[in-house]
Amino acid sequence: MAGRTPKPKAKVSVTFAPHGRTVHAAAGANLLDIALASDVKVDAPCGGQGRCGHCRVKVEAGTLRRRHNPKLARAEEHEGYALACEAFVTGDVTVSVPTAEEIRSRPRPGTAAEKIALPFHCDWQRHPAIRKLTVHMEPPSLADNTNDLDRLRRELARQHGINDVVVGVGVLRTLAKALRDADWNVALTLDMRNWVLDATVPPRLLAIDRASDTSPNFGLAIDIGTTSVVAYLVDFATAEVVDTVSAYNGQISCGEDVISRIVYSQRKGGLERLHHLVIGTVNELLHEIAGRNKIDLTDINEVTAAGNTTMTHIFLGLDPKYIREEPYIPTASVLPRASADWLGLDINPHASVYCMPSVGSYVGGDISAGVLSSGLFLTDKLTLFIDIGTNGEMVLGTKEWLISCACSAGPAFEGGGVRDGMRATAGAIEDVWINRETYEPTFRTIGDRPALGICGSGLIDLLGELFVTGMIDKSGHVDRTLSSPRVREGGHGYEFVVAWAPETGRGHDIVVTETDIDNLVRAKAAIYAGFRVLCTSVGVALADVEQILIGGAFGQYINVEKAIEIGLMPDLPWERFEYLGNTSALGAYTALVCTDMRHEVVAIAKRMTYLELSADNAFMDEYTSALFLPHTDLATFPSVKVQVETNGTAARHSGHRSRAAQRVSAEGDS
Amino acid sequence: MTELEIPVEKWSGAVRLVTLGATGDGGTRTSTVTVGGETTLPFLHFEGQIPNAPVVAAEVVDMHPADWSPALLEALGDDTRDPAAWARKMVGLGADLISLKLRSTHPDQGDRSAADAVATVKSVLAAVGVPLIVYGPGVVDKDNEVLVAVADATKGERLALATCEDKNYRTIVAAALGNGHLIVAQTPIDVNLAKQLNILISDMGLSLDRMLMDPTTGAVGYGVEYTYSVMERLRLAALMGDGMTQQPMICSVGEESWRQKESRVADGVPESWGEYATRAVVWEVTTATALLHAGADILVVRHPRSIAQVQRSIAALMKGV
Amino acid sequence: MALTGLQIYKLLPQTNCKECGFPTCLAFAMKLAQKGTELANCPYVSDEAKASLDAASAPPIRLVAIGAGERAFEVGNEVVLFRHEKTFYHQPGLVVRVKADDPKIVELTARMVSSYAVERVGMSLRLDGIAIEDSGGGAAAFAAAVAVARSAAPGLPLVLMSTDPAAVGAALDEAGADRPLVHAATAANWQAMAELAKKHSCPLAVRAESGDLTALADLAAQVQDAGVDDIVLDPGTSDPAGMLAAFTQLRRLALKKNYRPLGFPIIAFVGAGSAEEQAAMAAEAITKYAGVIVLDGFEPALIYALMTLRQNVYTDPQKPIQMEPKLYEVGAPTASSPLLITTNFSLTYFTVSGEIEASGVPVWLLVADADGMSVLTAWAAGKFDAEKIAKTVTASGLGGKLKHHKLVLPGYVAGLSGEVEEELAGWEILVGPREAVEIPNYLKSVWKAD
Numbered sequence A: 001m002a003g004r005t006p007k008p009k010a011k012v013s014v015t016f017a018p019h020g021r022t023v024h025a026a027a028g029a030n031l032l033d034i035a036l037a038s039d040v041k042v043d044a045p046c047g048g049q050g051r052c053g054h055c056r057v058k059v060e061a062g063t064l065r066r067r068h069n070p071k072l073a074r075a076e077e078h079e080g081y082a083l084a085c086e087a088f089v090t091g092d093v094t095v096s097v098p099t100a101e102e103i104r105s106r107p108r109p110g111t112a113a114e115k116i117a118l119p120f121h122c123d124w125q126r127h128p129a130i131r132k133l134t135v136h137m138e139p140p141s142l143a144d145n146t147n148d149l150d151r152l153r154r155e156l157a158r159q160h161g162i163n164d165v166v167v168g169v170g171v172l173r174t175l176a177k178a179l180r181d182a183d184w185n186v187a188l189t190l191d192m193r194n195w196v197l198d199a200t201v202p203p204r205l206l207a208i209d210r211a212s213d214t215s216p217n218f219g220l221a222i223d224i225g226t227t228s229v230v231a232y233l234v235d236f237a238t239a240e241v242v243d244t245v246s247a248y249n250g251q252i253s254c255g256e257d258v259i260s261r262i263v264y265s266q267r268k269g270g271l272e273r274l275h276h277l278v279i280g281t282v283n284e285l286l287h288e289i290a291g292r293n294k295i296d297l298t299d300i301n302e303v304t305a306a307g308n309t310t311m312t313h314i315f316l317g318l319d320p321k322y323i324r325e326e327p328y329i330p331t332a333s334v335l336p337r338a339s340a341d342w343l344g345l346d347i348n349p350h351a352s353v354y355c356m357p358s359v360g361s362y363v364g365g366d367i368s369a370g371v372l373s374s375g376l377f378l379t380d381k382l383t384l385f386i387d388i389g390t391n392g393e394m395v396l397g398t399k400e401w402l403i404s405c406a407c408s409a410g411p412a413f414e415g416g417g418v419r420d421g422m423r424a425t426a427g428a429i430e431d432v433w434i435n436r437e438t439y440e441p442t443f444r445t446i447g448d449r450p451a452l453g454i455c456g457s458g459l460i461d462l463l464g465e466l467f468v469t470g471m472i473d474k475s476g477h478v479d480r481t482l483s484s485p486r487v488r489e490g491g492h493g494y495e496f497v498v499a500w501a502p503e504t505g506r507g508h509d510i511v512v513t514e515t516d517i518d519n520l521v522r523a524k525a526a527i528y529a530g531f532r533v534l535c536t537s538v539g540v541a542l543a544d545v546e547q548i549l550i551g552g553a554f555g556q557y558i559n560v561e562k563a564i565e566i567g568l569m570p571d572l573p574w575e576r577f578e579y580l581g582n583t584s585a586l587g588a589y590t591a592l593v594c595t596d597m598r599h600e601v602v603a604i605a606k607r608m609t610y611l612e613l614s615a616d617n618a619f620m621d622e623y624t625s626a627l628f629l630p631h632t633d634l635a636t637f638p639s640v641k642v643q644v645e646t647n648g649t650a651a652r653h654s655g656h657r658s659r660a661a662q663r664v665s666a667e668g669d670s
Numbered sequence B: 001m002t003e004l005e006i007p008v009e010k011w012s013g014a015v016r017l018v019t020l021g022a023t024g025d026g027g028t029r030t031s032t033v034t035v036g037g038e039t040t041l042p043f044l045h046f047e048g049q050i051p052n053a054p055v056v057a058a059e060v061v062d063m064h065p066a067d068w069s070p071a072l073l074e075a076l077g078d079d080t081r082d083p084a085a086w087a088r089k090m091v092g093l094g095a096d097l098i099s100l101k102l103r104s105t106h107p108d109q110g111d112r113s114a115a116d117a118v119a120t121v122k123s124v125l126a127a128v129g130v131p132l133i134v135y136g137p138g139v140v141d142k143d144n145e146v147l148v149a150v151a152d153a154t155k156g157e158r159l160a161l162a163t164c165e166d167k168n169y170r171t172i173v174a175a176a177l178g179n180g181h182l183i184v185a186q187t188p189i190d191v192n193l194a195k196q197l198n199i200l201i202s203d204m205g206l207s208l209d210r211m212l213m214d215p216t217t218g219a220v221g222y223g224v225e226y227t228y229s230v231m232e233r234l235r236l237a238a239l240m241g242d243g244m245t246q247q248p249m250i251c252s253v254g255e256e257s258w259r260q261k262e263s264r265v266a267d268g269v270p271e272s273w274g275e276y277a278t279r280a281v282v283w284e285v286t287t288a289t290a291l292l293h294a295g296a297d298i299l300v301v302r303h304p305r306s307i308a309q310v311q312r313s314i315a316a317l318m319k320g321v
Numbered sequence C: 001m002a003l004t005g006l007q008i009y010k011l012l013p014q015t016n017c018k019e020c021g022f023p024t025c026l027a028f029a030m031k032l033a034q035k036g037t038e039l040a041n042c043p044y045v046s047d048e049a050k051a052s053l054d055a056a057s058a059p060p061i062r063l064v065a066i067g068a069g070e071r072a073f074e075v076g077n078e079v080v081l082f083r084h085e086k087t088f089y090h091q092p093g094l095v096v097r098v099k100a101d102d103p104k105i106v107e108l109t110a111r112m113v114s115s116y117a118v119e120r121v122g123m124s125l126r127l128d129g130i131a132i133e134d135s136g137g138g139a140a141a142f143a144a145a146v147a148v149a150r151s152a153a154p155g156l157p158l159v160l161m162s163t164d165p166a167a168v169g170a171a172l173d174e175a176g177a178d179r180p181l182v183h184a185a186t187a188a189n190w191q192a193m194a195e196l197a198k199k200h201s202c203p204l205a206v207r208a209e210s211g212d213l214t215a216l217a218d219l220a221a222q223v224q225d226a227g228v229d230d231i232v233l234d235p236g237t238s239d240p241a242g243m244l245a246a247f248t249q250l251r252r253l254a255l256k257k258n259y260r261p262l263g264f265p266i267i268a269f270v271g272a273g274s275a276e277e278q279a280a281m282a283a284e285a286i287t288k289y290a291g292v293i294v295l296d297g298f299e300p301a302l303i304y305a306l307m308t309l310r311q312n313v314y315t316d317p318q319k320p321i322q323m324e325p326k327l328y329e330v331g332a333p334t335a336s337s338p339l340l341i342t343t344n345f346s347l348t349y350f351t352v353s354g355e356i357e358a359s360g361v362p363v364w365l366l367v368a369d370a371d372g373m374s375v376l377t378a379w380a381a382g383k384f385d386a387e388k389i390a391k392t393v394t395a396s397g398l399g400g401k402l403k404h405h406k407l408v409l410p411g412y413v414a415g416l417s418g419e420v421e422e423e424l425a426g427w428e429i430l431v432g433p434r435e436a437v438e439i440p441n442y443l444k445s446v447w448k449a450d
């Protein structure tokens, strides 16, 4: 920072709006330095290195001398924006700085609390899934002694043109009383059963109420993740999402990943227990959402569920054993209807539960749902859709063809298998910057709580930072010669201290170890290798991919820039990346309300080609090639190459040289 | 009768030139060996330049290798008890350079000191004028100790210090950097790992013209096909311009070939294996030739007949320059 | 030129009817692009699509069968220049040459060649044929020598080496039904040779002088025009450099230029040098594109090495590299050295054994057959479970060799230790580190024999 120290020069006055503070500074001084010296809070997580682009200010009056920085578009420069760390005062100036509140509430990519809506236009009203109809009957008499059910059928045909209806014994038991209680004016809830493509399949009667009864008509869309379960309560009348809830999957105690769950399911009573745990989780969510919205759970008349193949199997009580064993065969891909009472869900007991169809053992209904909600099946653009979790599932294609694969990345990106890793909940470090001169990190935690650990996005950030600052080499080894108290040899090899014990809510230092780094590098390598193999398998280049859609519960928090730095994501222009949020839940929701989309998701699953990687040598080759930062073939990461060559790593190398080879210079070798 | 148009590849890259041994500035060699520089696949003279023929290094060990195959010990005679005499003999038999293994410094093989190793290396340097490749005992800590001492004591000789591996390269690279030596980077039969180690070592500041790569040799019947394909892939990448795969390649043909039952056991084997002495030499020659065609620049061999045959093959293959 | 999976897919019906045995048309197309299935398996391809796909998939190097019956062998039909690009499919036939002048030697050689077999990794490797070389003694003598060879080695494929059409004609009258390879048609005799080859439906080698490929192409075209389909090329090179250049150019012309007149397998002669000289020449021929290799005399020591190299070079490199599942000694382990177990994925093995070596502690390393998968993958796929581990330990016969009965499991399968203990009565199951890097520390500070 010595270079920024102004020579004694004319004083200028700098006003910070909206604080209204005015200070005097030497001409030529750096704006960020001035702000910090005057206690004006500017968001600069990278410590003023010009790398994060957060310290943006707007010039209201006067001018600044600005260094160009890629973090600020030229257009924004023209609008008067500047990065404080790249700006120097030359005369009196007024700049406006976002307030602390503004900074905190600034939405992170994809996390804007926007209303959940159907991802694209569809004609959901054309064939509603569940219909409410009122039917008026003459009471029976000696002259018209038709039985109750036939009477109902007769009027249903007359008044609504519905000639046939299936009535199960369960509903039949309530029929006589319900008709009479309602004085022969009833409201019927009908499951139109339009999952079945055959239009002649008659609807099924779900409930009979008084005609005056205006109880609402709800549906539920669930995303059954290995880690967490998310549910959307949907109003069939408007097709809108009324509320959402989520919770950890109760099965977590039986293993963190699908393989562990399958192993668990093979114990005595294991499958039943897993099944009950996930049903229990869904029921808890149901009660929470019912309480919060003051609704009657029996008004939920249909459910769609999206989960990976294993989760779907267990949810339905199917044995997942053969999913794990070669040749990896699921019981079924397109799954039949199940009824709520049979599964034990606390909703209308006659309600149907439909699971999203899967493609293969390791590409499940969550991915079919993701392809549906992402709109990938409609696009002309060569698109890569990815769902990053324990299993990195990905789909490549256009509206004409789809190919998918799954690569086991391990739980590192969900905070598993990493010493101080954690899920993305309050207290998790999610954003990290390291100063490349002092090696001091600055970080942000979810909810601004004391740090408890590091979540997946934080780990990606951290890895990227350690790499571009040259603290670790391209193979992920910590530079042992760094003089920083944060680099030390711990019980499991070298480690970097991200937070000292007093800064945490844990009482001990939060660190990342070389083994953690190894695990992260392996996780990112598996995913990147998947991209490459998928592209090669159909003969397209990764660089030709026109858009990358990131779905899944974790995807929306990924910092693309950092993900590219470490070689997790391909080095493509940022505009090609898009976050879609929880595509699995969105897909289940879309299929819940729109009949056409129900047929579409089945068609998607059926036509999607599944590429098995487990026996694929090409995958292993790509994988080892990706076990490097950012990649063994640096030429495929041009933007990172530039950084590595101009940034920290180069600086470190010269450091190496001077240390390792003081003897050399005498000889004139270097 | 129209002339055929022969397909010729236009390669953009070349194998890097690496010179072993030095005759001045601290170097006491009477000759140096330069390998690399190829701008085409092995021996395709119709397509590109092959300025330097591949060379043959003879393997010499700093202690009498009593566990070696009897066929070898017989052929080498008493000279195996003195590394200097042994080296001199091999140069006389046509070796272009000497590969000296400091086996006696291994903790289980005598655990001789770094100072002893330095003395051995110096005696061999004094006995022959050709360049040297010096192998440590193959145990991380001892490798570092021994090779650093040797490097320091032979400053300027442009020895090739072997081996740098993914888990242990920094100390040896630093020793090479400080004393004007070369290193041999060894990786386990994998293109990516080979490339990664080259990158890591060059990131330490060692210039690429001081690095040889050893993709790990498999003998015929014992993984030669893996080595063969990895070398072919590395060489193709080098010719296509990938700067981190352009190091000349060295193969421990003798060590791998003579370790196998085919080369060690004369009796109690199937008759179809054929006559022992011939089989053992043929095994080494076959391994060497296959790898020569995959792009080997330095072949380390053991048997006098193999040295002669590999030299004959190289000479014949270089014909057409 | 070969089409990509996506290009083929565009020509298919895209109905995903599954009748081809693949779940989708794209899956079928990708397999087809890798030449792993046949277009005929899809009943719904349009004729138009069929025509363009057939043209793209015609083999650039013709598959030629030599010999008849059980021991006949096929060469050619190769699709790549480098084995890693796909694989080399049809290994070159190894043939031993014998001169026709001494019937006794012909008979003896034929017997030895015919009965020679060597066992390697569960496969019995054999020689492919015998080449009878006309020594100028006239047609009758040549035919007689061929007859001797035939009766000494019934069914063994033959190469008839003579440029004298009369001699070849006589020999073919004897052995024509066996589809011997006739070597060779030259600029001087090709009409007569082609006539004979056509008459007996035999493969015919065409020979040019000292690598003149233009002449070779003309000759091949003429012979083909004369009605011979099965051709083998001999560019007439006898030195290593010339052979390499000619063979490389032939392969490139066929594959890269799709040059049909030279789209045939090649025959190589390794000369009459010492065993190691022949070894060098034959190793070149094996790695660099020969379809038939003629050795000079029956020398088992040479043959064994060459057969092994041939087997190696012609294994499919697309299969994951696997280690042979067995007990490995790292260092010089004794009865009280630790016993570790891992899977047979080569990288796993190399990493683990590398770390053990680095530790300086001698170890028994037991490698289990897990289809070449790493520990975690194998565990996930159920290929490295308690049962497999127990079986591997029992089969190794280690129980008797060791003083202790302790087995160290990879840390990643720590969860299996209880089950393994149940399966392996009397063994104590220890859990090692998850990562190979931690092995040295484990061996030095944690492991104890008693």
Ligand code: SF4
Pocket (backbone or CB within 6 Å): C012, C013, C014, C015, C016, C017, C018, C019, C020, C021, C022, C023, C024, C025, C028, C041, C042, C043, C044, C045
């Ligand atoms: S049989 Fe033909 S149409 Fe049917 S899936 Fe296979 S390729 Fe497609």
